[in-house]
Amino acid sequence: xxxxxxxxxxxxxxxxxxxxxxxxxxxxxxxxxxxxxxxxxxxxxxxxxxxxxxxxxxxxxxxxxxxxxxxxxxxxxxxxxxxxxxxxxxxxxxxxxxxxxxxxxxxxxxxxxxxxxxxxxxxxxxxxxxxxxxxxxxxxxxxxxxxxxxxxxxxxxxxxxxxxxxxxxxxxxxxxxxxxxxxxxxxxxxxxxxxxxxxxxxxxxxxxxxxxxxxxxxxxxxxxxxxxxxxxxxxxxxxxxxxxxxxxxxxxxxxxxxxxxxxxxxxxxxxxxxxxxxxxxxxxxxxxxxxxxxxxxxxxxxxxxxxxxxxxxxxxxxxxxxxxxxxxxxxxxxxxxxxxxxxxxxxxxxxxxxxxxxxxxxxxxxxxxxxxxxxxxxxxxxxxxxxxxxxxxxxxxxxxxxxxxxxxxxx
Numbered sequence: 001x002x003x004x005x006x007x008x009x010x011x012x013x014x015x016x017x018x019x020x021x022x023x024x025x026x027x028x029x030x031x032x033x034x035x036x037x038x039x040x041x042x043x044x045x046x047x048x049x050x051x052x053x054x055x056x057x058x059x060x061x062x063x064x065x066x067x068x069x070x071x072x073x074x075x076x077x078x079x080x081x082x083x084x085x086x087x088x089x090x091x092x093x094x095x096x097x098x099x100x101x102x103x104x105x106x107x108x109x110x111x112x113x114x115x116x117x118x119x120x121x122x123x124x125x126x127x128x129x130x131x132x133x134x135x136x137x138x139x140x141x142x143x144x145x146x147x148x149x150x151x152x153x154x155x156x157x158x159x160x161x162x163x164x165x166x167x168x169x170x171x172x173x174x175x176x177x178x179x180x181x182x183x184x185x186x187x188x189x190x191x192x193x194x195x196x197x198x199x200x201x202x203x204x205x206x207x208x209x210x211x212x213x214x215x216x217x218x219x220x221x222x223x224x225x226x227x228x229x230x231x232x233x234x235x236x237x238x239x240x241x242x243x244x245x246x247x248x249x250x251x252x253x254x255x256x257x258x259x260x261x262x263x264x265x266x267x268x269x270x271x272x273x274x275x276x277x278x279x280x281x282x283x284x285x286x287x288x289x290x291x292x293x294x295x296x297x298x299x300x301x302x303x304x305x306x307x308x309x310x311x312x313x314x315x316x317x318x319x320x321x322x323x324x325x326x327x328x329x330x331x332x333x334x335x336x337x338x339x340x341x342x343x344x345x346x347x348x349x350x351x352x353x354x355x356x357x358x359x360x361x362x363x364x365x366x367x368x369x370x371x372x373x374x375x376x377x378x379x380x381x382x383x384x385x386x387x388x389x390x391x392x393x394x395x396x397x398x399x400x401x402x403x404x405x406x407x408x409x410x411x
Contacts, residue, residue, distance in 0.1 A: 006032050009064050011099040012057055019095055025050035030208050032058050040181045040205035042197050044188045048218065048340050049210070052092045055152050055182050060096050062150050063125050070103045070123035073147035077175070078128045079168060081158040082306065083108040083283060084290065089154060090128045102126065109133040110283030117142055131159070131167035138174065145174045153200070156185035160192055172200055186333065215366050217335040221345045225359060225372045227380040228352040234322065237350055237378055239270055241320055242300055249293065250318040251337050252302045253325070263302045263322065277303040305330055314340045321349040324358040328365035
């Protein structure tokens with residue numbers, strides 16, 4: 001199937017062709033026709049499968065079909081859980097509307113209120129935003145959603161994780177009663193997600209769940225675990241991995257923002273062009289680092305989980321976990337950064353004794369095995385599995401003492 005077979009306006013198909021795309025991905029092929037038929041949708045698809053275009057194309061088609069002048073009240077509202085994802089979505093919309101007169105605005109945190117008040121005083125057809133900042137602007141009385149007939153929620157599961165459920169529901173109540181809702185998520189499992197979706201979608205909503213499980217890493221990404229003795233061993237392994245010729249660009253994940261600067265400095269000393277990304281960084285710096293990465297001026301990006309979702313950097317083909325995340329689903333999203341558009345990639349996890357329980361949890365979550373491997377000359381010297389078992393071994397003597405104490409108490 002081609003995009004021209006989806007009954008999209010010529011201006012949209014021309015824009016998609018300009019993007020270098022010829023055939024829709026499965027999520028696009030299923031979601032676009034349903035969305036154009038004014039159906040509410042709950043769609044589940046993994047990272048990197050083309051979800052953004054799956055809702056951007058029908059949203060733009062909806063605006064073209066209305067064929068009305070731009071006004072202060074947007075006709076479509078698109079919400080994303082993070083600034084980075086909102087900016088990525090905005091950029092996709094910019095490409096899709098390239099041959100139209102549709103007006104687009106982006107509202108995210110980290111931007112002065114006065115500047116955003118000015119933005120909201122200009123005509124707009126599609127508003128892309130983060131929910132937290134939008135609620136703040138609504139409290140100031142600056143929002144007008146009286147003409148909004150299309151509502152899109154991207155990364156709905158992440159909205160739940162980040163505590164935005166009340167903000168999203170608040171904004172939904174500001175929309176006209178008759179509006180279409182499209183909800184996209186990496187997973188639609190769980191009671192919380194079920195309640196969340198039921199509160200926003202109509203009873204006739206269509207559910208799209210691709211055959212690929214959101215709990216799995218795409219098959220083109222090679223997953224490898226490397227056992228680590230200590231920090232010096234971890235450092236040596238990291239230097240070796242990012243030095244490989246096949247590495248185009250790499251994302252190195254750390255556990256907190258303090259570690260970002262530490263590892264950025266170390267990697268720079270090895271001669272690599274490197275910068276960092278974390279949630280407490282100034283928005284202007286975050287944007288600049290992503291821009292430098294996208295232009296190929298950086299080889300390595302050290303990041304916290306703020307970069308695990310929604311960042312589209314197509315040249316990244318290597319992900320390295322210096323520490324495993326606290327949640328198994330976060331591992332899946334991290335690993336997904338290693339491949340875009342079905343290209344091969346690699347995800348390495350440097351596992352010390354403290355990370356062993358987590359990698360076992362990740363394997364149970366994915367119902368898949370992550371093979372441990374070794375690099376010649378950098379093999380681990382300690383048997384961390386044995387050390388872990390010894391640490392958790394119970395002492396029979398203590399157990400007997402406890403039992404005797406209970407008997408004495410009964411007498």
